[in-house]
Amino acid sequence: xxxxxxxxxxxxFMAVMPQIGFPTPKRKxxxxxxxxxxxxxxxxxVGFTKQMRGNVVYNMQEETAKFIASTxxxxxxxxxxxxxxxxxxxxxxxxxxxNAATNLTQMDLEVDISTPNLTIGEGFSLKISEDQYLTVEMxxxxxxxxxxxxxxxxx
Amino acid sequence: xFVEKVKVMIVDDSKVxxxxxxxxxxxxxxxxxxxxxxxxxAVQLYKEHNPxxxxxxxxxxxxxxxxxxxxxxxxxxxxxxVMISAMKDANLVAQGQAVGIGAFxxxxxxxxxxxxxxxxxxxxxxxxxxRFRDSYARIFEQAFKNGILNILGLKTDVTLEVYDKxxxxxxxxxxxxxxxxxxxxxxxxxxxKDTMKVFxxxxxxxxxxxxxxxxxxxxxxANIVMGRGVSDVNNAFKDKEMRITPPGxxxxxxxxxxxxxxxxFKLTAKTDFGDICVNVGFAEGD
Numbered sequence: 248x249x250x251x252x253x254x255x256x257x258x259x260f261m262a263v264m265p266q267i268g269f270p271t272p273k274r275k276x277x278x279x280x281x282x283x284x285x286x287x288x289x290x291x292x293v294g295f296t297k298q299m300r301g302n303v304v305y306n307m308q309e310e311t312a313k314f315i316a317s318t319x320x321x322x323x324x325x326x327x328x329x330x331x332x333x334x335x336x337x338x339x340x341x342x343x344x345x346n347a348a349t350n351l352t353q354m355d356l357e358v359d360i361s362t363p364n365l366t367i368g369e370g371f372s373l374k375i376s377e378d379q380y381l382t383v384e385m386x387x388x389x390x391x392x393x394x395x396x397x398x399x400x401x402x
Numbered sequence: 403x404f405v406e407k408v409k410v411m412i413v414d415d416s417k418v419x420x421x422x423x424x425x426x427x428x429x430x431x432x433x434x435x436x437x438x439x440x441x442x443x444a445v446q447l448y449k450e451h452n453p454x455x456x457x458x459x460x461x462x463x464x465x466x467x468x469x470x471x472x473x474x475x476x477x478x479x480x481x482x483x484v485m486i487s488a489m490k491d492a493n494l495v496a497q498g499q500a501v502g503i504g505a506f507x508x509x510x511x512x513x514x515x516x517x518x519x520x521x522x523x524x525x526x527x528x529x530x531x532x533r534f535r536d537s538y539a540r541i542f543e544q545a546f547k548n549g550i551l552n553i554l555g556l557k558t559d560v561t562l563e564v565y566d567k568x569x570x571x572x573x574x575x576x577x578x579x580x581x582x583x584x585x586x587x588x589x590x591x592x593x594x595k596d597t598m599k600v601f602x603x604x605x606x607x608x609x610x611x612x613x614x615x616x617x618x619x620x621x622x623x624a625n626i627v628m629g630r631g632v633s634d635v636n637n638a639f640k641d642k643e644m645r646i647t648p649p650g651x652x653x654x655x656x657x658x659x660x661x662x663x664x665x666x667f668k669l670t671a672k673t674d675f676g677d678i679c680v681n682v683g684f685a686e687g688d
Contacts, residue, residue, distance in 0.1 A: 286654070294580025294588075294647025302580075302650050330478045330568065334662045361580025361647050362664060362685050364588050367569075371654025374617070397648075 248301075252398050253277070253381050255350035256303060259343050260385060260394065267339065268318040275384040275391075283372040284395055288312065289328065290373060291340040294361035299351060301398030302375040305340055309367070311390040312336050328367070337363045356400070408524050411436040411453035413444045413470060414486075415462050419509070423457060423486070426513045432520060439463075441470035448474050448481070452566055454527065455520055458503065460487035460494070468494075472501040478568075480663075482523045486511055531564060531665055534684045538585065539667040541638060542631040542682050546669050549627035550678065554604045558671040565668040569658040570681050574598055575617060576659065577624035580647035581632065587664055587684040589631070589646075591624035595653075597676030621651050627680070 257274060264272040284290070288309035294302050307315075309328050316332035317325040319339065325332045340363040348358050366373075380397035410432045414420045417439075424434045436451045438444035440462045448456070456474060460467040467485055474481050483503045487494075490508040498506060505519045539562055547560045570576075576592035593601065602616035603609055605623060625646070632644045652659075659681075666683030 286652075286657075292578060292580075292650045294582065294650075296580075296582045296645040296647055301648055304650070329476070330662065331476055333660050334479055337660075337662045359582035359645065360586075361582050361588055362586050362661065362683075364578050364580065364590075364650075365660045365662070366578075366652060366657060367660065368654060368657035371652055371657050374621075374651040374653075376648070 248376075248378065248380060248397065248399050250381070251354070252299065252351075252400075253383065253396050255347045255354070256343075256394060256396055257383060258350050259346035263339075263342050263346050264387065267342075268321075269315075269387050271388075273386040275386050277381060277383045279379045280382050280395070281379045283374045284393075286366065286368055286371045286373060287393075288367070288369050289336065290366045291336060292364045292366070292373070292375070293340055293344040295344075295348075295398055296359045296361075296401075298356045298401050299358050299398050300401045301396075303344060303347070303398065304373065304375055304393075304395040305343070306393040306395065307391070311387070311392060314390050315339065315387065315392075333365055337365050340365075407431055407433045408455065408520070408528065409433055409435045409451065409453040410520070411438065411444070411447060411451060411456045413438045413441075413456060413462070413467070414459040415439050416459070419459065422510075423516070426511070426516050430517055432517070441465035441473065444470050445473050445477070448477065452478075452568065454566075455482045455484065455524055457516075457520075458483050458485045458487075460485065460489065468497050468501055468503075471498065471503050475502045482527075484519055484523060486516070527665075530686070534585070534665050535562070535564070535667060537639070538635055538684055539669075539682060541634045542589065542628075542667075542680065543669050545631035545634055546627050546671065546680050549623065549630060550671050550673075553623050553626065554601070556604070556673060558673055561670045561672075563668050563670075565666045565681055565683075569660050570666075572652065572657040572659060573655045574653070575620055576652045576657070577621050578650045578652065578659070579624060579628045581628075581644055581682075581684070582647065583642060583644035585644075585684040585686050587682065588661065589624075589628045589680060589682040590659060591620065591627065591678075591680050593620070593678050594676055597673075597678065600675035601678065617651060617653065621649050624649055631682075 289312040316335040376397035436447040574594040602619035664683035669680040
């Protein structure tokens with residue numbers, strides 16, 4: 248895949264997270280991967296079509312998902328990963344993907360995004376690409392979140 | 403009145419009140435699926451029955467109706483609640499609106515009054531469900547049926563139902579394909595691991611396929627069925643430009659797929675080697 252397509256996603260993460268209560272998100276590692284993703288607890292997948300096709304996956308532990316949901320809701324305690332917390336994580340994925348889509352238009356790529364798909368469970372495998380894809384490990388105040396990016400220009 | 407039954411949960415500490423309300427609703431298309439006598443009961447029964455609408459009394463033994471509504475809305479931000487109580491004043495209405503109560507009625511209520519209010523709160527969802535089903539889900543149903551015939555050479559009946567559980571439970575394989583355009587959404591093509599093996603053998607026309615080959619076969623079948631469904635939608639509605647995203651394929655056990663804010667439908671094809679299912683969901687706007 249074209250490595251240039253990764254930046255719009257990292258930029259979106261760096262721009263959106265401070266707005267929802269995470270002042271200093273950090274990029275830890277970036278590497279190529281060709282094996283299936285293993286679910287850490289909560290996975291959100293968003294699909295892209297039009298001039299760029301593929302999937303972007305946000306993979307985190309359930310504890311991290313609860314921590315993010317709680318922070319997004321102004322520190323409201325989130326004991327269980329319940330409907331409201333799921334809705335918050337889903338909304339976050341939507342914001343990140345929509346923001347990335349806006350960044351992509353600046354590279355003259357018009358894209359459409361699917362609704363976020365949230366999967367809960369540990370240790371399941373998720374295949375998002377036939378080829379290699381990039382994984383970016385992000386740090387959010389001591390919590391890890393992986394973004395797997397498997398996208399390519401269409402045609 | 404409605405094509406779908408609308409599921410109602412009654413929350414009231416008085417057995418008399420519960421019975422009167424249930425009687426009001428018994429001759430309508432509203433179906434009382436649960437009756438709770440206190441807030442703890444209400445939260446538990448809401449989880450179990452996932453009703454379309456809740457009628458809420460103000461006075462409950464363990465919490466008031468406002469607090470009980472808040473707990474329900476915390477589980478389900480879209481929950482529709484109508485308060486039916488003996489008292490009704492501006493202060494109560496303001497507090498109730500703050501926790502998301504959609505309407506307020508004062509006891510005693512007439513059958514007409516209660517039905518009108520419940521209908522008003524539900525119409526939006528019922529109309530949307532009917533429209534999504536008739537415009538889009540039916541097309542996917544046909545594409546699924548044809549797909550099974552063409553891919554496996556198997557004639558099957560496919561059933562279509564509104565799927566209103568919070569989660570889709572998956573044990574085996576689930577191929578998730580996003581839908582972009584209007585409406586956006588996603589389709590999940592799923593089956594058990596045993597069913598997958600036979601599915602792949604029939605599709606590839608060989609015996610003894612490996613797990614990877616079986617995964618690829620199911621993924622390809624999902625692509626074919628959803629691709630066909632989307633192009634049929636686009637052909638049926640000339641202004642539509644729906645597209646499918648590349649698939650994401652999940653394998654494992656005890657997996658739960660949630661799709662907040664989507665209205666979803668379950669399509670089931672029964673075969674002698676197990677059920678092949680599709681769950682397709684849509685959302686309006688972005």
